[in-house]
Amino acid sequence: MHSLHRALLDILRQNCLHPYLSYFGLKFPEIPPTYQPVVIFDEAIKTDFKTHKSRIDVLHGQGERMDSPPRSSLAKFWGLDPTCVFLNHGSFGAAPFAIREEQRKWQDLLEEEPVRFYEDLAMGFMENSRKALAEMLHCDAEDLAIIENATTGVNTILRSLVFKEGDEILVPDHAYQACRNTVDFVAERWGAKVVTVEIPFPIEGPQVALEAIMAGVSDRTVLAMIDTVTSPTGLLMPFEELVHQLESKGVAVMLDAAHGIGMVPLSLDELGTSYTTSNCHKWLCAPKGSAFLHVRKDLQHLIHPLTISHGMSFPLGDTTRFRHEFDWTGTRDISAACSIPATIEYMENMVEGGWPAIMKQNHDLVIEGRRILCERLGIEVPCPEDMIACIATLPLPDGGSGGIPLHEPDPLHKVLQDKYGIQVPVWSWESPKGRYIRISAQLYNHVDEYHYLADALASELNL
Numbered sequence: 001m002h003s004l005h006r007a008l009l010d011i012l013r014q015n016c017l018h019p020y021l022s023y024f025g026l027k028f029p030e031i032p033p034t035y036q037p038v039v040i041f042d043e044a045i046k047t048d049f050k051t052h053k054s055r056i057d058v059l060h061g062q063g064e065r066m067d068s069p070p071r072s073s074l075a076k077f078w079g080l081d082p083t084c085v086f087l088n089h090g091s092f093g094a095a096p097f098a099i100r101e102e103q104r105k106w107q108d109l110l111e112e113e114p115v116r117f118y119e120d121l122a123m124g125f126m127e128n129s130r131k132a133l134a135e136m137l138h139c140d141a142e143d144l145a146i147i148e149n150a151t152t153g154v155n156t157i158l159r160s161l162v163f164k165e166g167d168e169i170l171v172p173d174h175a176y177q178a179c180r181n182t183v184d185f186v187a188e189r190w191g192a193k194v195v196t197v198e199i200p201f202p203i204e205g206p207q208v209a210l211e212a213i214m215a216g217v218s219d220r221t222v223l224a225m226i227d228t229v230t231s232p233t234g235l236l237m238p239f240e241e242l243v244h245q246l247e248s249k250g251v252a253v254m255l256d257a258a259h260g261i262g263m264v265p266l267s268l269d270e271l272g273t274s275y276t277t278s279n280c281h282k283w284l285c286a287p288k289g290s291a292f293l294h295v296r297k298d299l300q301h302l303i304h305p306l307t308i309s310h311g312m313s314f315p316l317g318d319t320t321r322f323r324h325e326f327d328w329t330g331t332r333d334i335s336a337a338c339s340i341p342a343t344i345e346y347m348e349n350m351v352e353g354g355w356p357a358i359m360k361q362n363h364d365l366v367i368e369g370r371r372i373l374c375e376r377l378g379i380e381v382p383c384p385e386d387m388i389a390c391i392a393t394l395p396l397p398d399g400g401s402g403g404i405p406l407h408e409p410d411p412l413h414k415v416l417q418d419k420y421g422i423q424v425p426v427w428s429w430e431s432p433k434g435r436y437i438r439i440s441a442q443l444y445n446h447v448d449e450y451h452y453l454a455d456a457l458a459s460e461l462n463l
């Protein structure tokens with residue numbers, strides 16, 4: 001690598017963006033005081049937005065809405081809508097103010113001198129982000145690719161691999177639908193067979209999931225897609241043991257750790273998984289569109305980005321084809337990726353004890369939130385605490401499946417949102433069949449928010 005880059009990266013690793021700027025004698029352009037952000041809403045969105053705001057005003061004005069619960073003392077670092085009880089960090093995450101500002105600075109820097117940014121500096125910035133991730137993930141930064149999201153990660157692996165007719169791909173029935181669709185698409189293309197393993201929910205413990213999945217393995221199983229934490233049922237899977245047992249049987253694991261980094265500790269080299277993808281925009285609280293893909297060294301020659309670009313023909317030099325191909329996939333906004341080191345550092349300084357303390361605090365809060373809901377709604381906890389990380393799913397006491405297709409909004413979700421200002425997912429799921437609500441806990445949440453949700457649910461479900 002260019003020695004200038006190396007010097008720059010050392011500085012960046014310790015200090016993030018600003019010192020880099022002064023190193024090069026650059027500064028951000030002053031924003032004229034008259035500058036107004038130009039937000040172009042189409043008329044429909046504008047009306048919707050107004051309706052939303054006025055609904056909140058009306059509810060407050062008429063005293064129809066219960067008193068809004070407080071957020072935690074750390075909520076001031078996020079810019080969440082103060083009229084919303086936000087209990088859904090799990091879907092898309094939420095980035096603090098400082099991280100959004102960090103991202104904007106990277107975008108400003110990019111637009112200051114786009115050619116220099118992309119041609120001279122971008123690779124170094126991305127390397128810096130990979131190194132920051134590698135430190136947290138206990139792996140080699142050379143085995144990481146920074147991508148936009150976990151769906152891309154799963155697609156990258158599945159659409160790179162070659163399957164033979166009759167090969168079996170194993171998937172638990174709690175898999176995220178978009179990733180399951182990818183498995184189905186690829187299997188059909190190659191004539192492979194998808195073996196769906198049923199995991200009960202409620203579930204007695206991790207051993208049940210482990211045994212169910214291992215029982216689905218045959219001598220034709222070539223790949224298993226395993227979640228760290230399942231999306232519909234919020235179950236922390238015994239993924240370390242699963243990876244160990246599957247990989248020792250010669251089954252490659254595609255670890256869908258969309259709920260991974262920042263939520264559960266990950267030690268990728270020790271884990272030895274074939275393929276891992278995780279979102280940084282969820283539990284790391286990085287800007288949207290930041291994720292990573294980790295590919296074990298011995299498998300990197302099999303994997304190509306979804307977008308083939310210059311890297312395929314670039315002279316190798318002292319790096320690998322994997323690096324070349326993933327480091328440049330065409331012009332794109334890499335500001336979210338560049339913000340990863342600052343995000344890791346900023347978040348870990350928010351709570352004494354850093355990332356382990358954040359994970360524990362969120363875990364403890366979601367367990368308490370789940371206890372509050374179960375007690376108020378008369379629901380049995382559907383899984384033991386060691387199968388919970390920072391999200392928890394409960395089957396709703398109205399029984400059975402709501403029968404609402406996944407792509408349609410559940411009426412209860414709408415009522416909670418429109419009448420109570422609560423943002424929390426409610427959905428019907430076919431297997432395991434039922435209607436579920438999933439709560440999340442992030443540093444900005446407060447225990448009273450779960451009491452508020454419990455009251456709203458009790459009222460709407462006539463309990």
Ligand SMILES: Cc1ncc(COP(=O)(O)O)c(C=O)c1O
Pocket residue numbers: 090091149150151152175176178179227229230231256258259279
């Ligand atoms: C288990 C799982 N996999 C994959 C995804 C997809 O994440 P993204 O939309 O960021 O690609 C999600 C999103 O919630 C998920 O929960």
